[in-house]
Amino acid sequence: MDEATRSRHDAAVAGDPDLADAIRRLAETPRLLVALDFDGTVSPLVDNPADSRVIPEARSALDLLEHTPDTWVAFVSGRPLDGLIRVTEADESALLIASHGVEVRLTGGAVDVGLSDGERSRLAALAVELDRIVAATPGSKIEHKPVGLGLHTRGVPTNAAAAANEQARAAAHAIGGGFLERAGKDILEFAVRDATKGDGIERLREHVGATGVLYAGDDVTDEDGFAVLTSDDVGVKVGPGETRAGFRVADPDVVAGLLQSLASLRARN
Ligand SMILES: [Mg+2]
Structure with a gap:
């Protein structure tokens, strides 16, 4: 790790050496899936949901991760798919789990929900x-x-x-x-249909053959996501509230620092 990388990493995980270790280990997994809730995790909560965007420091980290071999980035959100595409400004290759796992867009196109x-x-x-x-x-x-x-x-x-x-x-x-x-x-x-963010993460894990998963989220529905993580994965709860995630950070700015750190470490492997 060079000095700039080290200082970003230290800042992101300040006061939590266990999280720092977990991110370092995850960066070395053969096939890495970085799955993220959107609202309140990589974007601040705003009054008009249509105005939400990924904060720039997280965006640049995600761009780097997407261009790193054996590494995939996915958003896992309660938003409907069309809205999620808009706010994430996701390109055609982005992996998207929308409507809490009911709508899925993997490489190869969207799944039609077709109501009765x-x-x-x-x-x-x-x-x-x-x-x-x-x-x-x-x-x-x-x-x-x-x-x-x-x-x-x-x-x-x-x-x-x-x-x-x-x-x-x-x-x-x-x-x-x-x-x-x-x-x-x-x-x-x-x-009228049941699916959870946990179902979505399992679907993604299988789709990319991930050997390690980072999942970060701030809301109660993200607990379904944390529930399907294994000891090879890292779960990060954003903000206060009860959680089954292994780690907790304060806000989306810290998530962005964590992603930058993971991206730098991963790009070096
Ligand atoms: Mg959220």
């Missing part, structure tokens, strides 16, 4: 109810996803958000058919 008539009509019925709730809850928003609906409450006062979520749960229950419910940061989602 029953799934479609349950979603339409729930959309009517959520529209009603959103109209009565200033600041809340509905998001239409490929296999579900999201109720966004970022910026809505806590009590009003809780009441809106309760009404949404009751509406989903009344429609029936067993909506899958998923709570994230200021969003409550209802889906």
Whole structure:
């Protein structure tokens, strides 16, 4: 390691020598998959989700990793695939797991989710109810996803958000058919198909034949991702909250430093 690389590495993992060791070991794995949540992990959380972008220091590290032999970069997000392509500015070769694992784009194209008539009509019925709730809850928003609906409450006062979520749960229950419910940061989602970020990571691992995986994420849904990691992998929780990840960092800036460090180490191997 030259001095610049060493100082970046030290800064990224300051106070956590175990994480520094884990990244050094991971850099030597024969086939490396770098899988990352997007929002709050490589991009700061912003009020308008369409404005999110990968922070520049992380972008340059990911570009370097993508051009390193036997190394793959993937985004694993709750966002729908078309939106994820837009915010990540991903080129055609990028590996993308979207809608929490329901939508998958590997080398060779996207998977079509193709809803049944029953799934479609349950979603339409729930959309009517959520529209009603959103109209009565200033600041809340509905998001239409490929296999579900999201109720966004970022910026809505806590009590009003809780009441809106309760009404949404009751509406989903009344429609029936067993909506899958998923709570994230200021969003409550209802889906008609089941898949998790863990399913997505397993799919990616198999696709590239990875012998080691880095997965970083900040939200409760990322715990499904950490759950499928092995002792050859490295899981990094971003920010506060309970986690089963082996390591924790403060924010996306530290993730960027970590990625720069991993990219430099990997490029040298
Ligand atoms: Mg996130």
